[in-house]
């Protein structure tokens with residue numbers, strides 16, 4: 001018995017056809033790109049200069065714009081192919 005009863009076509013890599021892919025949604029992309037700079041700014045703000053906290057919204061807004069442009073993004077585990085603006089099957093995003 002197959003565990004996969006859903007009829008939704010699982011997305012595959014456009015480069016090598018592998019189904020071993022990681023889908024990076026907008027939220028995940030934003031988190032991935034923001035977490036490091038935000039932590040750095042937090043550290044600087046805490047230890048040196050509280051004014052640096054003002055950079056946090058700027059970092060998030062910048063990454064949000066980038067995420068909007070690039071996400072959803074698909075990374076293939078087999079060939080490391082990265083694809084932007086991947087067209088997800090309806091309902092797969094969130």
Ligand SMILES: [Zn+2]
Pocket residue numbers: 013014015016017018076077078079080081
């Ligand atoms: Zn691939």
